[in-house]
Amino acid sequence: RLDGKGAHLVVDDPGTDSVFDFTNGDAITLEAWVKLDGIRKGENVYLIGKGRTDPKSASPNNQNWALRLREMYGSACVSFLFASPKGPRDVDWHRWTTVSGLRDDGRWHHVAVSYVFGKPETVRAFIDGKAMKGAWDMSGASADAPVVDDAPVWIGSSIGGNVGSCFRGWID
Numbered sequence: 206r207l208d209g210k211g212a213h214l215v216v217d218d219p220g221t222d223s224v225f226d227f228t229n230g231d232a233i234t235l236e237a238w239v240k241l242d243g244i245r246k247g248e249n250v251y252l253i254g255k256g257r258t259d260p261k262s263a264s265p266n267n268q269n270w271a272l273r274l275r276e277m278y279g280s281a282c283v284s285f286l287f288a289s290p291k292g293p294r295d296v297d298w299h300r301w302t303t304v305s306g307l308r309d310d311g312r313w314h315h316v317a318v319s320y321v322f323g324k325p326e327t328v329r330a331f332i333d334g335k336a337m338k339g340a341w342d343m344s345g346a347s348a349d350a351p352v353v354d355d356a357p358v359w360i361g362s363s364i365g366g367n368v369g370s371c372f373r374g375w376i377d
Contacts, residue, residue: 206374217357245276246276251271251372255268255357255359264352269287270287272285281306281309282306283302283337289347298343315331315332315333315334
């Protein structure tokens with residue numbers, strides 16, 4: 206159970222070319238069982254993500270990949286996010302979000318996303334086994350490779366525990 210106040214679990218990346226490192230042509234599937242204790246209007250809460258954990262670091266936008274819930278239309282939509290390198294300190298953001306989501310109804314829900322990096326047409330998301338429609342925004346669909354580094358994987362939060370990124374509820 207995560208309190209939404211910065212609580213998170215950290216899994217260290219074992220180093221270069223680890224099982225957490227993805228590049229173009231690599232497939233990723235992220236999934237979780239979640240039971241929400243609320244999501245506020247406009248929030249993007251992290252279920253699991255690699256990178257973007259230290260806003261004071263030299264690379265604060267090093268979002269390798271993330272599965273999030275994004276509040277839209279009064280529901281928690283499944284959202285996949287990654288950044289691609291644009292320059293020494295800058296990135297392009299690529300976010301794909303379902304057009305509908307799950308409700309904070311006190312029940313457990315299964316959420317999943319799959320993607321082959323470099324092939325934006327391959328992104329798929331599911332809520333409780335149902336395939337969901339979605340769309341790319343921010344910098345849009347891209348064949349660019351994601352940021353890859355040795356940042357840790359965080360479950361339940363990101364951005365140094367920023368409250369707006371923190372999941373409230375249960376994750377399994």
